Amino acid sequence: MDSVGTMNTGQSILCKTSHTDSRPVASSLLVFLLLLERGMFSPSSPPARLLEKVIQYIDLHQDEFVQTLKEWVAVESDSIQPVPRLRQELFRMMALAADKLRRLGASVDSVDGGSQQLPNGQTLPIPPIILAELGNDPKKPTVCFYGHLDVQPARREDGWLTDPYTLTEVDGKLYGRGATDNKGPVLAWINAVSAFRAMEEDLPVNIKFIIEGMEEAGSVALEELVRREKDRFFSSVDYVVISDNLWISRRKPALTCGTRGNSYFTVEVKCRDQDFHSGTFGGILNEPMADLIALLGSLVDSSGHILIPGIYDHVAPLTEEEKKMYKAIDLDPEEYRNSSQVKKFLFDTKEEILMHLWRYPSLSIHGIEGAFEEPGAKTVIPGRVIGKFSIRLVPHMNMSVVETQVKQHLEYIFSKRNSSNQMVVSMALGLHPWIANIKDNQYLAAKRAIKTVFGTEPDMIRDGSTIPIANIFQDVIQKSVMMLPLGAVDDGEHAQNEKINRWNYIEGSKLFAAFFLEMAKLH
Amino acid sequence: MDSVGTMNTGQSILCKTSHTDSRPVASSLLVFLLLLERGMFSPSSPPARLLEKVIQYIDLHQDEFVQTLKEWVAVESDSIQPVPRLRQELFRMMALAADKLRRLGASVDSVDGGSQQLPNGQTLPIPPIILAELGNDPKKPTVCFYGHLDVQPARREDGWLTDPYTLTEVDGKLYGRGATDNKGPVLAWINAVSAFRAMEEDLPVNIKFIIEGMEEAGSVALEELVRREKDRFFSSVDYVVISDNLWISRRKPALTCGTRGNSYFTVEVKCRDQDFHSGTFGGILNEPMADLIALLGSLVDSSGHILIPGIYDHVAPLTEEEKKMYKAIDLDPEEYRNSSQVKKFLFDTKEEILMHLWRYPSLSIHGIEGAFEEPGAKTVIPGRVIGKFSIRLVPHMNMSVVETQVKQHLEYIFSKRNSSNQMVVSMALGLHPWIANIKDNQYLAAKRAIKTVFGTEPDMIRDGSTIPIANIFQDVIQKSVMMLPLGAVDDGEHAQNEKINRWNYIEGSKLFAAFFLEMAKLH
Structure with a gap:
């Protein structure tokens, strides 16, 4: 997953667990007995029998699935470094995936992504976005899976214990760049589909895929394509599933039901364009830094409480049900x-x-642009400075209301200073919070599938970061979006020694198969 | 001149003037008549006759003096750019000056400056510092002139209208890098001495020179040399004259009688060494930036008043005499x-x-180190930030008292926030203010010489910046230091199209000669 401005340094919430990673992969028989014991369906009901078969198939073929992941991880599909060689690898990755989907029987459209102009003037081609579909039975729901096959840069010398582009299994952990973010989950979905296909079973749902190769670089070209395809490719889509984030635990599955949004503000204070020398001018100026510091200092108190009047007015009230969730x-x-x-x-x-x-x-x-930021001592009075801060938005905060509140607040604080400088406040970026309807069919289906495959209720989690793709789908095609993560909290997406556990990868493939069946039942 | 952290962008105080630059150079006869009219001395008194002769000599030889300045400006003695070729030019410049002084009859010692280690590991030789003396009559006062022959970088394409290293006269203005900072004033002093020597007149005072080639680069090696030579070269020095700043006016001479000092502080607030992602951690941290902004915001109000308790306690009271000066x-x-x-x-x-x-x-x-300072939007929570600010000190503020006041104040503000972060306040740099005793002989002599040569009382000015060399001489050798500028406010030291007016250069040479005579009279 990527979220706005994600960095390698952020840890995620880590869950207390007494499990170890050596728990054996559940055999199909065990799962079947478990299903029986829980009385979830009678042994003779067709979905149960079908799921049993699928699970058995996945278990039997798990080494093949790992092998395919190994082949995909071997492609250095790094979208961050703007190097022609890597861009070629990205194209090769997308072609591999298109071929894989075609061999599943899908009709595949590799949509030209155009090109990307870099700040240095260089132009690089954008890899195609794959639109694929399998089945178009009007009696079945259509579930569209979003995933990406590009990865963050990785070099052995950055601290990898194994070659990042050679998937290496150690104690049930499959180490490799992209293993969890996002090649593993994309393949888990494909594995689930391929199990039904291999057994010549009807797919319980119509399947669509949208797979891109520029997610880590900001999903360049994605939103435009989604808008363009709204009334064509997406017109028949009922549900979108994203599996591009992580559980909050090492062992307990999760369903993500919300993310915060973000309003990013800049506040510029200007005396003149040039800087001043503090010896020559110190003492007679309204110094822009003093103004800016006062403005930034008026935003939040030392307990983290935001001081902008009205900012909490539209925050959703806390319900008893939500409390229980935490x-x-x-x-x-x-x-x-x-x-x-x-x-x-x-x-x-x-x-x-x-x-x-x-x-x-x-x-x-976040910081200040235009002031002295290097090591050492410089006696400058910056002439023009830009403060940067952002507010993570939650339901039901309204972005344009927040924008007005922030501007009015800063204008009030600035007016009290009676400064001769000029101030300009801008909202540089606005991303709505995203909240899922967890009573929606696909959340119910996913919960049941998790219970079936993992024998537990999922953690109902949110993400404090903003995941723009969820909003793109929700805003543009206006269908239910679900985030169904497969990876464990310690998978280290973006970091050195990224991995996906074999257990997560294989059980995740089963989970998606179970999810298809549950969706068909609920429809 | 250079002051701590001087930049090219700082304007200096500019004086209202109704004069034009086309006023003809005062002829020796006119000056002589002026002296007579003012009754400053009888036409037959020896110093008056001698000054008349010297002034006549300087007027007659002014083109030679301009020619020498042209030769010196032609040397690209840039001490800022650490390039071996420029370092060679610096050595050539110092050798030219040493030769010039030797030909005046001075005994010259070019003291090896050692070498300089650059941050990139490169080592460059430091040009020698010239110690020279001319005359050691125990009955005469000994005046030591400080100057520097290195310059700021200059390239035609930066906006120079003429080649910066070809002294070019336009409307009485001599354009060229170093013309006013500081080659012109150094030569004016030498011109004054050479006039006495050429006429085979006894020098009214013993003359010493200390001339360096690294002033623009922070006077590397100067202080160490001054300390080392305190009891040798400087033991006989009675007065130090520095001519390395500017008038406050285009036409009215000035005497500089004080500079502010500077206490430069850093305040570091640290949560951890790594940064955080604001999506993943925003809301549960004492963010170091919020702490730092609060600390910096507690320092000064919007009227420029410093809020640190006790900071004004030792500021010298304003006297009626001082008021009149302004x-x-x-x-x-x-x-x-x-x-x-x-x-x-x-x-x-x-x-x-x-x-x-x-x-x-x-x-x-001045700014913040460690926060986000680039253009664009990054949603980082900096983990460790360092705020930088400085206080320009004035008589009779005590640097260590200020240090304690600042630390106590910031510790109090920080403690009120109840933050779990760590805060460290350091005084990174401390430079005392400098104040001259304007009742001192050399100030009296300079005033009289200005009155004689320019026909006016000087502006008694100060400099808001810190000029560390004044403190070095005052603190180490503990003799009277005077700053006697020759250049006009619009000379543009450090900027494009630096110049010295021919009038300032030639009248300045006369001023130094008159100063020697006045010093002899007062001794």
Whole structure:
């Protein structure tokens, strides 16, 4: 997954767990007995029998599935470094995937992505976006899977213990760049489809794919394509599934039901374009930095509370049901704090931490452009400075209301200073929060499928970051979007030694198969 | 001149003037008549006759003096760019000067400057510092002149209208890099000495020179040499004269009688060494930027008043005599404001502006290291940030008292926030303010010499910046230091199209000669 401005340094919430990773992969027989025991369906019901067969097939073919992942990981489909060789690898990756889908029987359209102009003037081609479909039975629901096959850069010397482009299994962990983000989950979906195809079973749902190769580079060209295809490719789509984030735990599956949005602001204070010397001018100027510091200092207090009047007015009230959701999540705040290398959080309890990451807005000051930022001592009075801060938005905050509130607040603070400088506030970027309807059919189906395959209820989680693709699908095609992660919290997407557990990959393939069957039942 | 962190962009105070630059060079006869008219000495008194002869000599030889300046400007003695070729030019410049002084009859010692290690590991030799002396009559005072022969970088394509290393005269203005900073004034002093020598007249004072080639690069090696030579070369020095700054006017001479000092502080706030992602951590952290902004925001109010308790306690009280000094200075605040491209200053009157630049402390916030400072939008929570600010110190503020006041204040503000981050405040740099005793003999002599040569009282000015060399001499050798500028306010030191007016250069040479004679009279 990528979220706006994601960095390699961010840890994710880590869940307390007493499990070990050596738990054997559940055999198809065991799962079947489990299903029976839970009385979820009678042994003779067709979906149960079919799922049993599919699960058996996946277990039997798991080494083949791992082999395919190995082949895909071997392609250095790095979309970040603007190097022609890597761009060629990206094209090769997309061609491999298109071929794989064609061999499944899908009709595949590799849509030309055009080209990308880099800041240095260089032009690079954008890899095609794959639109594929398999089945168009009007009696079945159509589920569209979004995934991406580009990866973050990785070099052995960055601290990888194995070659990042050679999938290597150690203690049930499959190490390799892209293993969890996002080649593994894309293949898990394909594995699920291929199991039905291999057994010559009807697919329970119509399947569509939208697979891109530029997600890590900001999904260049994706939104435009989605808009263009709204009334064609997407017209028959009922549900969109994204599997591009992680569980909050090492062992307990999760369903993601919301992400925060983001309003990114710049506030410029200008005296003149040139800087001043603090010896020659210090003492007689309204210094832009002093104004800016006062403006930025008016935004948030030391307890993290945002001081902009009205900003909390539209935050969704906390329901009892939601409270229970946080309670159910198995997070050890102490372990999480330690793994984050933070001395103390603003909050001590699991519930407070999760709520302040997921369901309350937060304001972060990112930095100042135009001031002295190098090591050493320079006696400059910057003539023009730009402060940058952003507010993570939550339901039901309205972006344009927030924009007005921020501007009015800063204008008020600035007017009180009676400064002769000029101030300009702009909202540079606005991304809505995303919240799923967890009573929606596909969330119900996913919950049941998780229960069937993993024997547990999922953690109902949110993401504090913004995942723009969810909004793109929800806003443009206006269909239900679900995020159904397969990877464990410690998979290390974007980091060195990225991995997906064999268990997550194979059980994830089963999960998607079970999900197809549950969707068909609910439809 | 250079002051701590001087930049090319700082304008200096510009004086209202109704003069034009076309005023003809005063002829020796006119000056002589002026002297007579003012009754400063009888026409038959030896110093008057001698000064008359010297002035006549300087007028007659002014083209030779300009020619020498042209030869010196032709050497690209740039000490800023660490390029071996330029370092060679610096050595050539110092050798030219040593030769010139030897031909005047001075005994010259070119003291090896050692070498300089650059941040990139490269080593460059430091040009020698010239120590020279001419005369050691125990009955005469010994005046030591400090100057430098290195220059700021200059390239024609930066906006020079003439070749920066070809001294070019246009309308009485001699354009060229180093013309006013500081080759012209160094030569003016040499011209004055050479006039006495050429006429085979006894020098009225013993003359010493200390001339360096690394002033623009921070006077590397100077202080060490001064300390080493304290009891040898400097033991017989009674007065130090520096001519490395500018008048406050285009036409009215000035004497500089003080500079502000500087205490440069860093305040570091750290949560952890790595940054955070604002989606993943925003809402549960004491963000270091919020702490730092609050700390920096507690330092100064919007009227420029410093909020650190006790900071004004030791500021020298304003005397009536000092007030008169500001009144006497011919500055048009409106013109100054316009030339500074500033919409409004904190103060409207000439006196307030000058006092807040010269005799009151000021606090400037320079920037933040470790935060996001590039263009664009990055959703980072910086993990460790360092704020930088400095306080320009004035008499009689005590640097270590200021350090304690700043630290105590910031610790108090930080403690109120109850933050879990770590804060460290350091004084990175401390430079005392410098104030001259204007009742000292050399100030009296300089005033009289200015009156004689220019027919006016000088502006008694200060410099809001810190000029560390003045402190080095005052602190180490503990003798009277005077700053006697020759250049006009619009000379553009460090900027494109640097110049010295022929008038300033030639009258300046006469001024130094008159100063020698006045010093002898006062001794």
